[in-house]
Amino acid sequence: xxxxxxxxxxxxxxxxxxxxxxxxxxxxxxxxxxxxxxxxxxxxxxxxxxxxxxxxxxxxxxxxxxxxxxxxxxxxxxxxxxxxxxxxxxxxxxxxxxxxxxxxxxxxxxxxxxxxxxxxxxxxxxxxxxxxxxxxxxxxxxxxxxxxxxxxxxxxxxxxxxxxxxxxxxxxxxxxxxxxxxxxxxxxxxxxxxxxxxxxxxxxxxxxxxxxxxxxxxxxxxxxxxxxxxxxxxxxxxxxxxxxxxxxxxxxxxxxxxxxxxxxxxxxxxxxxxxxxxxxxxxxxxxxxxxxxxxxx
Numbered sequence: 200x201x202x203x204x205x206x207x208x209x210x211x212x213x214x215x216x217x218x219x220x221x222x223x224x225x226x227x228x229x230x231x232x233x234x235x236x237x238x239x240x241x242x243x244x245x246x247x248x249x250x251x252x253x254x255x256x257x258x259x260x261x262x263x264x265x266x267x268x269x270x271x272x273x274x275x276x277x278x279x280x281x282x283x284x285x286x287x288x289x290x291x292x293x294x295x296x297x298x299x300x301x302x303x304x305x306x307x308x309x310x311x312x313x314x315x316x317x318x319x320x321x322x323x324x325x326x327x328x329x330x331x332x333x334x335x336x337x338x339x340x341x342x343x344x345x346x347x348x349x350x351x352x353x354x355x356x357x358x359x360x361x362x363x364x365x366x367x368x369x370x371x372x373x374x375x376x377x378x379x380x381x382x383x384x385x386x387x388x389x390x391x392x393x394x395x396x397x398x399x400x401x402x403x404x405x406x407x408x409x410x411x412x413x414x415x416x417x418x419x420x421x422x423x424x425x426x427x428x429x430x431x432x433x434x435x436x437x438x439x440x441x442x443x444x445x446x447x448x449x450x451x452x453x454x455x456x457x458x459x460x461x462x463x464x465x466x467x468x469x470x471x472x473x474x475x476x477x478x479x480x481x482x483x484x485x486x487x488x489x490x491x492x493x494x495x496x
Contacts, residue, residue, distance in 0.1 A: 232337045234281050236364025242279040246272065251288035254357055255279075255383055262310060262384035278312050278381050282361025286381060289360060295352045297380055297389070300330060300345035300398065307348070309392070312359075312381040314350065319378045320398065328374065330400040335366035335375035344399050348392035356388040 246252040259271045297314040301307050323333035331341045363375035382389055
């Protein structure tokens, strides 16, 4: 596709009082990191034909006017394909807060769109899946503790919400399932990111495919089970929709006794007490709302 001149009615314009931000960097693929979400074809159709997709493309384009149409499309596709389903656009009011995580000592690129609500991050940080699995973070973005950065909408502005897709990378599968909020051209429409505290991830940061398959089975997350099973080379049929069947199959392939015992363990063992979240929480308006990838996600 050489340009977007054949696209339909231009999306609405949204104002901002901030000066023009620096251009975003081109998308960088994490080595062997794969998301099992929206297909490129479906993403392209959404970006071309759907008013919400057109708005997303316009916002990516205004973030980097000198970029080619193909580069803009690639950036928008990467964001759309990180979700299990096509994103829904929501115009949020001025003052709405979003957060994102990063490993301590690192600073995310200012144009990285992957954020979440404070409530979504709090839910992930206190769940048995944990932050890394819930937001299917690349291993390079995974830690046992995260810095939390907050951004605030400067005016009414569209954001794009979807469910984080499962991911696989170097023998590690993560089920996803959290809600992500894509903030396109965030330096223009949102305040500068500010570190408001840290949050601890209670789940192990380096799950194997086997553990991820079992975790997904426990949650009934079939798309993640299939992704993890494929990474294991199990070749499970689409008709195998019983989580226990999948757990047993994984155990058998891997020589099974210990893996099967683990599947029984996670099926029957209640969650342990939740880890404390350091920094602002929903009940502590200290940063107004508590934190919430994707993220190089």
